[in-house]
Amino acid sequence: MIKYAPTFDSEDVEIEKFYEEIEKAKGYLKSQDVIIVMGDFNAKVADESVEDVGPSGIGTVNERGSRLIEWYQINNFTITNTWYQNHPRLQWTWKSPRDRSKNKKDYILIQKRF
Template sequence: MGDFNAKVGEQRMDDVVGPHGLGQKNERGERLVEWAQRNEVIIGNTWFELPPRRKWTWKSPGDGSRNQIDFILISKRFRNALLISKTLPSADCYSDHVVLMGKLE
């Protein structure tokens, strides 16, 4: 676990990043994608078509902007086991991050 503040964006990239991300990719996002490619993992929560309120994982102080900077990484070998990944923005966890949930088969 770590806080890289990576944004992988909305554009599909090979079989690592799906077409349903949020926002624009930044430099840290590029490094995360490169790491995922080398280690044969996918960024799981970019593969599910959901409304934006179920994608963003971080809210700036004062509620000025919201970004998707927390991810579920799973081995390509087990990608079919990830049935859904979404955030639970109504969960009160006393943080500027929201709960990210993944359901595995």
Template sequence: MNLVVVSSLICAHAPTEEKDDATKDAFYAELDRAYGRCPSHDIKILLGDFNAKVGREDIFGATVGRFSLHETTSSNGLRLIGFAAAHNMVVRSTGFRHLDIHKASWLSPDRLTRNQIDHVVIDARHASNILDVRSCRGPNIDSTIILLQLRFAHGYVWRRLHVEVR
């Protein structure tokens, strides 16, 4: 007998670094409310433009992968990491070894500056279900945003029935 595995996806667009703290606090309060409305047994995944540069500092090792595009974490990155840690989640978009051009999710209009500010965050228990996250530079959509590609494996839960034979 197999059981159904259900996921709750929360798509978000966080305020930029330049916005005031009250706006950022309001965003994360609303994100927390959305997270709280998800059934507890669901696999919870946050996707979106968090405008957060997540660095490779060792202190965040349990929450953040080792392969971020950025060396240091921005203010918005600290907020995202704090949210993830408070909810026992991990930032999986920084957990895969890729060339830097496949990590960047934002490109400046002059095409010189690249940032990894779009992220995929998942419950730590189900982190291994995300097989890969990378940017796809192929589609020319005349934008500074670069599309992300996520490979996800929905695991099946099997329950074995023990039958006693006489």
């Protein structure tokens, strides 16, 4: 299933609907299926001391990041691409116009058991 995350100017209702649709899609899968959720969540999880967030984040956690953390903890996932130590120039996945700021907003989540 392909679903686009709400943009930064979206209302909280749209964000909750997005996570509900992910839950609905999970409901169609078998318990033994490998579930990978990935994409641009418009979230920053940084390198906070949160369970299953690795040390290679950028910046500080934003509201969308907090919501993503809440979702993956409830659903027993981990954010895999925060665990790889890369050179700082290779960590960011988004760059603002005129190169003023860089962030990591794209994530790959997988169930902890895998």
